[in-house]
Structure formats: structure tokens, C-alpha cells
Amino acid sequence: MITYDPNLKIFFSSLINDDHFFSGFATKAVSDGRKVKNVFNFFQSQSLSFKKIIIPEQIHSVNIELFQSKDKENLEKIPDTDGIISVEKGVVLTVVTADCSPIIFVDKNKDIIGISHQGWRGSVKRMTQKMVGKMIHIGAKIEDIKVALGPAIGECCYDIDEDRFYEFKEEFDGYSNKIFHFRGGKRHLNLSLLNYLLLIETGIKKENIDYFPFCTKCDEERFFSFRRDKKGDRYGEMFSFIMKT
Numbered sequence: 048m049i050t051y052d053p054n055l056k057i058f059f060s061s062l063i064n065d066d067h068f069f070s071g072f073a074t075k076a077v078s079d080g081r082k083v084k085n086v087f088n089f090f091q092s093q094s095l096s097f098k099k100i101i102i103p104e105q106i107h108s109v110n111i112e113l114f115q116s117k118d119k120e121n122l123e124k125i126p127d128t129d130g131i132i133s134v135e136k137g138v139v140l141t142v143v144t145a146d147c148s149p150i151i152f153v154d155k156n157k158d159i160i161g162i163s164h165q166g167w168r169g170s171v172k173r174m175t176q177k178m179v180g181k182m183i184h185i186g187a188k189i190e191d192i193k194v195a196l197g198p199a200i201g202e203c204c205y206d207i208d209e210d211r212f213y214e215f216k217e218e219f220d221g222y223s224n225k226i227f228h229f230r231g232g233k234r235h236l237n238l239s240l241l242n243y244l245l246l247i248e249t250g251i252k253k254e255n256i257d258y259f260p261f262c263t264k265c266d267e268e269r270f271f272s273f274r275r276d277k278k279g280d281r282y283g284e285m286f287s288f289i290m291k292t
């Protein structure tokens with residue numbers, strides 16, 4: 048279940064958070080996650096202990112980093128990466144999004160954590176399945192992987208042009224009647240549902256997936272949205288994170 052923590056002002060998945068794993072999807076009330084100092088402030092002001100914060104420099108790729116600390120610095124940036132996996136304790140894996148889908152992964156038996164960012168480019172290239180594949184490659188078991196899909200633009204607001212429609216249709220034709228809808232003469236895509244279906248396709252159990260019900264563009268009070276805010280000075284991005292405590 049996705050639950051809101053009013054003190055931290057984050058949403059989190061009860062499938063993932065327990066005494067050993069701490070994750071969340073920050074709302075815009077926390078701050079603009081693009082500024083590294085805001086992410087540090089969040090952890091420091093709540094007295095949450097951590098060793099290091101990991102910031103991938105996202106490029107809408109399907110590049111995934113298996114992260115291992117190289118030094119004792121409390122910040123590491125990883126160039127050209129949209130997914131990170133780690134087995135280290137105290138390491139906070141993060142992504143930032145505003146309409147794209149943030150997804151958090153864990154295998155609690157093997158202490159493997161992961162996080163990824165996927166907009167339409169990452170989704171059409173099956174980023175979620177690549178994340179699961181990498182986790183399995185380092186020892187995770189498909190039946191033990193738990194996943195939480197965070198706040199993303201809803202099908203209500205995500206209209207796509209003809210080129211993109213056909214690109215998705217070609218790759219995911221079997222899901223057409225689930226992921227596409229027509230509204231007011233426009234084609235709409237359900238990005239979160241597509242990523243959910245890809246996780247199911249790869250063998251993740253339904254009961255191990257938490258799925259976020261809100262639309263970032265509709266819910267202006269809680270979320271930044273690229274489509275809604277990109278032309279204004281109110282634009283920002285939310286950070287999402289997971290760490291093994």
C-alpha cells in the first residue's frame with residue numbers, strides 16, 4: 048500500500064519500508080529535488096543517518112549502474128545513468144522526476160536495492176525489465192523482488208503525438224487496449240500501467256507491486272509537473288529514494 052507520511056511529507060510503500068529499508072517519494076512540499084542541498088537537508092533535518100547520497104545525472108537512457116562506493120565522500124554523482132542498484136548499507140539511491148515514472152526496487156533477502164527513472168524513452172526501451180534483469184544477475188530472486196511505482200503523469204493528462212503512439216504500439220501491441228485511450232480526438236498513454244504490465248511480464252508477483260494512483264499534472268498541490276509547469280518559474284522536480292539502513 049502507498050501511504051503518506053505527514054511529518055516527512057513523503058509517500059512510501061509499505062511493501063518496502065521496514066526496520067531495514069527506508070524509501071520514499073518526496074512531494075513538492077519537501078523541496079525541489081534538483082538541488083542537491085535540498086536532498087541533504089531532508090535527511091539531515093530529520094536526523095536520518097546515511098553514509099552517502101547518490102545522484103545519477105539522468106539522460107532518459109536505460110543505462111544502469113551497479114553502485115559501489117569509491118571513497119568516503121558523502122555525495123557521488125554518476126554521469127549518464129537512469130538506474131542504480133546497490134547492496135551497500137547507508138547509501139541513499141535517488142532519482143528526480145516531474146511526470147516521468149520513478150520506480151523503487153528491493154530484494155530484502157539478498158539486501159539488493161534499486162531505483163530507476165523512466166519517461167517515455169525509458170519505458171519504450173523496457174527500463175523496468177532491465178532493472179529486474181540486473182538485480183537477478185547479482186543474485187536477486189524474481190519471486191522476492193518488491194517494487195513501488197511512484198507518482199507520474201496519469202493517462203488523463205498524457206496525450207501523445209502520432210509518431211510516439213505508433214512507436215509504443217509497435218513495441219507493445221498486445222497491451223494496446225490497456226495502455227491507450229482516446230480522449231477529445233487525442234491519443235493518451237498510461238505510462239505507469241505500461242511499466243506495471245512490464246513488471247508482471249517479467250515475472251514479478253502482483254502482490255509484490257505497489258502502484259501509485261495519483262497524476263502529477265492533476266495534483267498541483269502535491270506534485271511538480273513538467274507538462275503543467277515547464278513554462279513557468281514554479282517548475283521543479285521531486286526526488287525519490289531508497290536506502291538500506
Ligand SMILES: [Zn+2]
Pocket residue numbers: 200201202203204205262263264265
Ligand atoms: Zn491528470
